[in-house]
Amino acid sequence: MPRALSSDEKNVLATLSEAFPGHLQLDELARRTSLQDDRKLLRAVDDLLARGFLHCVPLRDNGGLADAANITITTSGLDFLKESERVGRQKKLRTAIVINVLIASPSDVSEERDFVADAIQAWNAAHFETTGIMLNAVR
Numbered sequence: 001m002p003r004a005l006s007s008d009e010k011n012v013l014a015t016l017s018e019a020f021p022g023h024l025q026l027d028e029l030a031r032r033t034s035l036q037d038d039r040k041l042l043r044a045v046d047d048l049l050a051r052g053f054l055h056c057v058p059l060r061d062n063g064g065l066a067d068a069a070n071i072t073i074t075t076s077g078l079d080f081l082k083e084s085e086r087v088g089r090q091k092k093l094r095t096a097i098v099i100n101v102l103i104a105s106p107s108d109v110s111e112e113r114d115f116v117a118d119a120i121q122a123w124n125a126a127h128f129e130t131t132g133i134m135l136n137a138v139r
Helices: 007-019 026-033 039-049 074-091 107-131
Strands: 055-063 064-073 097-102 134-139
Touching: 007 026, 007 039, 007 064, 007 074, 007 097, 026 107, 039 055, 039 064, 055 074, 064 107, 107 134
Parallel strands: 097 134
Antiparallel strands: 055 064
16 A cells, blocks of 8 residues: 655645646745645755656756656646545545434324434434434334
8 A cells, every 4th residue: 555645745745636737846846835845845846756647857966856847736646636636525434323212102102202203313423423422223
């Protein structure tokens, strides 16, 4: 499984997606991302380049990436951002504590039994997210 993106990498991708389909030079990218440490920015750009999330003209020296020109996000980078946003919007699965609530009554009060079942459903809707408890109406 590939490692998750760092916050610097996410910042660079988001900035490039805003400029898409245009490209940015490294100094302009640095200003827009507010990454003050040049090494962090170069590392983020180099890692994203290696993952195929951006395209640029890399300029390397003995220490690795020294500069980059015409930086743009790739289609796979855009797809990754869209998928990340979609997953972020989805609700996460939770484990629930389920409490069975027995509703027992004579047959002539069926309307009241329905009212109790509706009240249990309303309680679940209002309180499950905060408590993790789910009431289950059992007739």
